[in-house]
Amino acid sequence: MHGLRTFLDRLIQLFCISLLGVMVAVALWQVASRYVFGSPSTLSEEFLRFALIWISIMGAAYVAGQSQHVSMSLFVDLMSLRGQLKWGMVIQMVFLLFAVSVLIMGGGHAVSISMTQISPVLQIPMGLIYSALPVSGVIIVLYSLINTFDLYRTYRVHEE
Amino acid sequence: MVLEASLTLILTFAVLLFLSIPIGICIAVASTATMLLMMPMDRALFITAQKMVSSLDTFALLAVPFFILSGEIMNNGGIATRLVNFAKLFSGKIPGSLTHTNIVGNMMFGAVSGSAIAASTSIGGVMVPMSEKEGYQRTFAAAANIASAPTGMLIPPTTAFIIYALVSGGTSIAALFMGGAVAGILWGLGCMVVAYIVAKRQNYAMAQPLSRQQAWQVCREALPSLLLIFIVVGGIVFGVFTAIEASAVAVLYTAFLSLVVYRSIRLIQLPAIMMSTVRMTGIIMFLLAASSAMSFAMAFSGLPGAISDIILGISDSQIMVLLIINIFLLIIGTFMDIGPAILIFTPILLPIATQLGVDPVHFGVVMIFNLSIGTITPPVGSGLFVGASVAQVRVESLIRPLLPFYLAIILVLLVVTYFPRLTLFLPQLFGV
Amino acid sequence: NVSAQTTLRLAYASNSQPVKDALALFGKLVEEKTDGEVKVMYFPDSQLGGERELIELTQTGAVDITKVSGGLMESFSPVYGVFSMPYLFDNEQHFYQVMDDPKIMDGVYQSTKHLGFVGLTWYDSGQRSFYTKSKPIKTLDDLKGMKIRVMQSQTAIKMMELLGAAPVAMGQAEVYTSIQQGILDGAENNEFALTVARHAEVAKHYTMDTHTRIPDIVLISDSALAQLSDSERQAVFEAARESTEFEKQAWKTAIEQAQQESRDKFGVAFYDVDIAPFQQAVQPMYDELKANPALYDLYQQIRSVAQN
Numbered sequence: 001m002h003g004l005r006t007f008l009d010r011l012i013q014l015f016c017i018s019l020l021g022v023m024v025a026v027a028l029w030q031v032a033s034r035y036v037f038g039s040p041s042t043l044s045e046e047f048l049r050f051a052l053i054w055i056s057i058m059g060a061a062y063v064a065g066q067s068q069h070v071s072m073s074l075f076v077d078l079m080s081l082r083g084q085l086k087w088g089m090v091i092q093m094v095f096l097l098f099a100v101s102v103l104i105m106g107g108g109h110a111v112s113i114s115m116t117q118i119s120p121v122l123q124i125p126m127g128l129i130y131s132a133l134p135v136s137g138v139i140i141v142l143y144s145l146i147n148t149f150d151l152y153r154t155y156r157v158h159e160e
Numbered sequence: 161m162v163l164e165a166s167l168t169l170i171l172t173f174a175v176l177l178f179l180s181i182p183i184g185i186c187i188a189v190a191s192t193a194t195m196l197l198m199m200p201m202d203r204a205l206f207i208t209a210q211k212m213v214s215s216l217d218t219f220a221l222l223a224v225p226f227f228i229l230s231g232e233i234m235n236n237g238g239i240a241t242r243l244v245n246f247a248k249l250f251s252g253k254i255p256g257s258l259t260h261t262n263i264v265g266n267m268m269f270g271a272v273s274g275s276a277i278a279a280s281t282s283i284g285g286v287m288v289p290m291s292e293k294e295g296y297q298r299t300f301a302a303a304a305n306i307a308s309a310p311t312g313m314l315i316p317p318t319t320a321f322i323i324y325a326l327v328s329g330g331t332s333i334a335a336l337f338m339g340g341a342v343a344g345i346l347w348g349l350g351c352m353v354v355a356y357i358v359a360k361r362q363n364y365a366m367a368q369p370l371s372r373q374q375a376w377q378v379c380r381e382a383l384p385s386l387l388l389i390f391i392v393v394g395g396i397v398f399g400v401f402t403a404i405e406a407s408a409v410a411v412l413y414t415a416f417l418s419l420v421v422y423r424s425i426r427l428i429q430l431p432a433i434m435m436s437t438v439r440m441t442g443i444i445m446f447l448l449a450a451s452s453a454m455s456f457a458m459a460f461s462g463l464p465g466a467i468s469d470i471i472l473g474i475s476d477s478q479i480m481v482l483l484i485i486n487i488f489l490l491i492i493g494t495f496m497d498i499g500p501a502i503l504i505f506t507p508i509l510l511p512i513a514t515q516l517g518v519d520p521v522h523f524g525v526v527m528i529f530n531l532s533i534g535t536i537t538p539p540v541g542s543g544l545f546v547g548a549s550v551a552q553v554r555v556e557s558l559i560r561p562l563l564p565f566y567l568a569i570i571l572v573l574l575v576v577t578y579f580p581r582l583t584l585f586l587p588q589l590f591g592v
Numbered sequence: 593n594v595s596a597q598t599t600l601r602l603a604y605a606s607n608s609q610p611v612k613d614a615l616a617l618f619g620k621l622v623e624e625k626t627d628g629e630v631k632v633m634y635f636p637d638s639q640l641g642g643e644r645e646l647i648e649l650t651q652t653g654a655v656d657i658t659k660v661s662g663g664l665m666e667s668f669s670p671v672y673g674v675f676s677m678p679y680l681f682d683n684e685q686h687f688y689q690v691m692d693d694p695k696i697m698d699g700v701y702q703s704t705k706h707l708g709f710v711g712l713t714w715y716d717s718g719q720r721s722f723y724t725k726s727k728p729i730k731t732l733d734d735l736k737g738m739k740i741r742v743m744q745s746q747t748a749i750k751m752m753e754l755l756g757a758a759p760v761a762m763g764q765a766e767v768y769t770s771i772q773q774g775i776l777d778g779a780e781n782n783e784f785a786l787t788v789a790r791h792a793e794v795a796k797h798y799t800m801d802t803h804t805r806i807p808d809i810v811l812i813s814d815s816a817l818a819q820l821s822d823s824e825r826q827a828v829f830e831a832a833r834e835s836t837e838f839e840k841q842a843w844k845t846a847i848e849q850a851q852q853e854s855r856d857k858f859g860v861a862f863y864d865v866d867i868a869p870f871q872q873a874v875q876p877m878y879d880e881l882k883a884n885p886a887l888y889d890l891y892q893q894i895r896s897v898a899q900n
């Protein structure tokens with residue numbers, strides 16, 4: 001489990017860091033090409049929009065793995081430590097359900113109807129853009145299982 | 161259908177929120193549940209998914225990761241400290257000087273970036289930790305940052321007014337910009353008054369006066385960092401690049417300063433800095449993405465039409481209708497993102513207002529003022545949530561310190577609403 | 593005599609007044625012609641999303657009818673790309689003649705059938721021409737190197753490059769400030785861009801080169817058509833046609849007003865221009881078209897009804 005988490009973390013880090021670097025470079029290129037080269041880049045705008053979608057959704061999956069999405073903690077604050085651990089597992093299951101239904105099923109539907117839809121400038125299938133959803137869905141499912149497992153282990157430790 | 165849908169939406173959301181489910185999930189699940197009243201499951205799931213992606217498909221949002229990244233580099237590279245030291249030269253003797261610096265920073269930065277979120281992450285990300293170090297309460301510093309962040313949506317240039325001009329059928333953008341500037345500055349001043357009073361009561365430390373030599377030292381050290389402001393603002397004003405492109409230029413310049421000039425960051429630290437940018441971007445964008453599904457669920461149930469019926473049914477006095485519209489927009493703003501809200505409600509509310517003799521420029525300013533407030537109020541407020549995670553404090557702990565700020569902002573709203581001359585004075589003077 | 597009522601959900605993005613009025617008339621006519629058996633329920637002003645999203649919602653059946661730009665349709669069915677070709681139509685008459693000809697348009701409308709929706713009718717969206725901030729375009733040479741905002745489409749970008757301009761891709765909402773600040777020298781659009789979008793506040797020269805006439809397309813989902821009886825379907829198509837006739841007139845009136853307003857209120861100067869050099873410059877695009885039989889065939893049909 002620990003190995004799987006490290007693997008997922010590394011994978012997302014590699015992807016997001018490279019993409020963020022490329023995004024900054026492309027945005028700067030967009031400015032430079034207008035002045036230095038006299039022929040403005042016409043591909044960069046669409047690329048940056050699509051890259052933003054991917055990095056945001058992958059970033060959201062990463063944050064889900066680290067259980068850092070914003071929430072109101074009033075309710076869990078009233079619980080004992082063991083109660084909090086139990087409730088933490090419930091929240092992980094909610095994440096899992098969300099990932100399976102909205103991201104994998106809903107996102108998969110979006111991918112399937114948009115594979116023949118061609119983006120106006122880069123001329124790539126819009127399905128590739130939507131596929132950020134099912135991909136992050138699968139990652140969130142894995143993270144939820146790992147997180148649940150970890151919470152359960154801590155819970156067992158506190159039982160004794 | 162409107163009533164069932166609204167109740168489903170609000171109740172599902174409230175219950176999930178209370179159960180400490182992450183807020184983005186609460187919004188997405190409540191929206192999907194509402195859609196299920198009106199359509200089969202597979203369609204509702206598709207729409208939630210589609211809205212999540214298409215709401216992020218906005219070029220202007222690129223400013224968010226880029227400004228967060230430059231903010232992170234500034235924090236790690238000592239640029240932020242130098243800028244803050246410089247600002248303290250001028251505001252040091254005023255109670256709550258760091259908070260005032262934060263507020264003015266948000267107004268200036270929000271003005272050029274047009275993004276409340278970009279402002280609150282980049283300025284607040286620097287100022288809040290700095291304030292705590294100097295003895296301010298972290299929650300107070302965070303609250304001031306959150307409260308003043310939306311001023312940039314009123315102070316030009318802002319896309320909100322451009323969208324409004326378009327859907328209102330051609331209201332003068334120049335006039336809206338002038339009116340918005342007045343309203344945005346009043347909002348900022350309101351926050352500063354609150355900050356002054358709180359800081360005075362809490363006895364927040366004032367900076368020790370510096371000797372002439374020390375002051376000179378601070379200026380010299382800040383000079384390269386100050387150049388950043390000139391490059392970003394100057395580049396936009398003189399038409400070298402757009403406000404969004406400026407965010408990438410800011411990354412380049414801060415990286416250059418920290419890596420080459422100050423050598424305060426080593427190359428090997430960059431991945432960690434970038435990853436914390438990605439994390440912050442993931443948190444913010446997930447909230448934005450989920451909120452757009454909520455807009456759809458409300459519109460599909462026929463809520464916009466119902467609202468116009470209700471407003472027209474209640475009263476036909478200008479003062480009353482404006483008050484009702486204010487209340488409505490405040491509520492709408494709490495649930496809906498500002499862009500979709502302008503598109504949907506301008507065509508509904510503007511005719512009602514103009515019929516009663518309200519100037520479209522004035523109405524536009526009032527409307528965007530209202531919707532901007534909504535971004536920093538519970539239950540759904542991207543500005544509030546983002547501000548909380550930037551300051552690394554819990555959302556609940558912010559409500560109390562935010563209350564006096566809300567009060568001041570609402571007072572300014574009422575002034576802006578009922579004294580149209582304030583917004584219309586400049587446009588009339590310049591004849592636009 | 594119990595009969596089930598059908599409600600068709602019609603959603604559209606933000607639009608000009610003639611289009612809104614025509615769509616309202618369409619619903620009224622449908623209801624009249626079916627004796628109230630079919631009703632149209634409206635989701636105006638991007639309530640349900642932008643045009644690309646609305647097409648996808650029509651694909652999945654969440655929306656029954658929508659109205660989008662013909663330029664966007666190219667993403668879904670390549671044959672619509674022909675309408676984005678520059679200087680395709682000789683004049684407004686030629687444009688009307690093509691769009692009103694079922695022999696030409698039926699094939700185009702049906703080209704998205706496999707995606708779950710078809711074209712119902714078209715609306716006039718006027719002509720697009722260049723407008724600039726500081727220097728008017730009076731010849732092709734004036735356009736050289738000018739930074740002009742371009743629509744997000746390969747065809748539009750290609751046209752700009754062949755005309756010698758420097759195409760800049762950006763969202764519509766950024767155009768105003770970009771012209772104001774000088775990031776752009778100009779943009780291209782119909783006359784409503786001057787008045788409704790207020791670009792006349794920052795750009796005072798409008799050159800009538802009328803490079804494109806891209807129609808708006810009204811789409812209806814297969815599932816909606818399947819719900820209707822034969823006579824109801826007939827009524828929907830008739831209502832659509834009649835709303836188009838209305839829209840053409842309403843558009844013409846509104847655009848004349850917009851021109852007047854641009855001149856009188858904003859001091860915009862309108863320029864006529866000899867377009868022959870412009871046409872010549874974009875000729876390589878037509879040469880390339882030959883490589884694509886479906887598009888070239890449509891192009892030839894369009895040219896065959898031209899007067900000259």
Ligand code: NA
Pocket residue numbers: 270271272273274275312313314315316317318
């Ligand atoms: Na602004």
Ligand code: NA
Pocket residue numbers: 493494495533534535536537538539540541542
């Ligand atoms: Na809110």
